[in-house]
Amino acid sequence: MITIDQIKEAKKNLENVVQETPLSKAPILSEIFNSEIYLKKDNLQLTGSFKLRGAYNRIANLSQEKRNKGVVAASAGNHAQGVAYAASKFGCEATIFMPEATPLTKVSGVKSYGANVVLHGENFDEAYAAAMKFKEENNVEFIHPFADDDVIAGQGTISLEILNEIPDLKQIIVPIGGGGLISGIAIAAKSINPDIKIIGVVASGARGMKESYKAHMPIDSASVRTIADGIAVRDVNPKLLDIILDYVDHIVEVTDNEIANAILFLLEKHKLVVEGAGAAATAAIMHEKIEIEDSKVCAIVSGGNIDVTMLSQIIEKGLVKSYRKLNLIVTLMDKPGALMNLTNIFTECSTNIVQIDFDRNSVKLEFGEAYVTIALETKGEEHQKLIKEKLKEKGYRFKQI
Known part of the structure; x- marks a missing residue:
């Protein structure tokens, strides 16, 4: 214990x-x-x-003979960086097995400390199995992430x-x-x-x-x-x-x-x-x-x-859930001035447009129509209700996405 x-x-x-x-x-x-x-x-x-705490303490307690042989670990990322950093401080080689879906920032972090990275498996447990096989084949010390x-x-x-x-x-x-x-x-x-x-x-x-x-x-x-x-x-x-x-x-x-x-x-x-x-x-x-x-x-x-x-x-x-962003698809007549009329509504509502895109080719559209996908900065739930009400008053067809 x-x-x-x-x-x-x-x-x-x-x-x-x-x-x-x-x-x-x-x-x-x-x-x-x-x-x-x-x-x-x-x-x-x-x-x-x-994770640096445990990894460093483990390697600090290894004999110099074991450090000279190198260490191996399996990790979703944070333990890997801890082992890599600790190994670099003690001058021993480290090989880290990580799941293939590990975020790039964690993979890059491990490599930055000089460790060898092997991406293997869909989750930690599959990476762990590969690391244990490497341990047996190469007679190196395994640094377990928790046990x-x-x-x-x-x-x-x-x-x-x-x-x-x-x-x-x-x-x-x-x-x-x-x-x-x-x-x-x-x-x-x-x-x-x-x-x-x-x-x-x-x-x-x-x-x-x-x-x-x-x-x-x-x-x-x-x-x-x-x-x-x-x-x-x-x-x-x-x-x-x-x-x-x-x-x-x-x-x-x-x-x-x-x-x-x-x-x-x-x-x-x-x-x-x-x-x-x-x-x-x-x-x-x-x-x-x-x-x-x-x-x-x-x-x-x-x-x-x-x-x-x-x-x-x-x-x-998070911005969408907190009513600070509103994403809409609006159906427009594809003719000069149609987009300006739409954006005038947003101006009246003091709404900033952060992104806009056109689709004239959807099979769901009638000839002469276009979809406008638009992202708006909004100031809460009541502000979004106002925007939707104004669009309905002007006869626009739209849906929130």
Whole structure:
């Protein structure tokens, strides 16, 4: 069993390498939920994720002989960057197996630290199997992303930092993938304060650990599909499940839409770039999955390595959902002045056009008609209602997309 002494020893190994990341109050969430809500911003860690803590501690504890042979790892991205960075610091060769769909920003990050990257499989578990085969064939040390005592101890250093600043904290909310992060945090936190509550958060598209926690036995997910690639783990490790059953008070789940809302909220309100897994704990608070009123709570923002394409999609959908963008297809008579008459309506409504496109060739159109696809900046739900009413008054046929 991992002890608080091992976690304290890990903290010594990480000195002068890992940053003690900011722990800041979230004023908007605190006001909404009448609580003191804090964010532990490990998205601002070197390599952009908490994973550096465990990976560095593991390699620091290897013998020089084993380092000389090299290391191998499997990861959806953040552990890979942690291993690559740590290996570069110790001068050992690292080979990282990553799922083929891993975001480019994470692949590039791993390569930037000098590691060899092999893209293999549709998910973490398939990449893991390939990495284990490589380990056996090449006699190198495997650096497990979560089911390893040194890795778990490294992740547990987050609790030491949090409780050093806020010793009377009531709850810590932690995203769960494989379970290494929450295990380390829970062991450290409960050792310091047995009354503190540790709440885990899984993605609805990767809920194996939640089902296993409920059943008190490992239940692997049939499939995994979530925008939170950092916690998209299919198989449940029995050792980690035992720790979680002993130390974790409750596990909840959040949907991809809820995670996306949290990503946009953290970006807009807190100026934090956060990936899906990193936003899961905040999503659980925002969408009231946890009882927190009149409490003092810390949400772990575990990583910030989000693909720019994914971020742009989340922003776009968020603008539409919050009535700040309106996308329409309007049917026009294809004749001079028709477009000007349409845009005059938008001018009257003080609406800015951000994109416009024409289609004269659709088989659904009558001859002499055109579709105009138009994107508008709007100022809320009432503003959008006004625009639609004006279009109807002028006899336009349109639909919202």
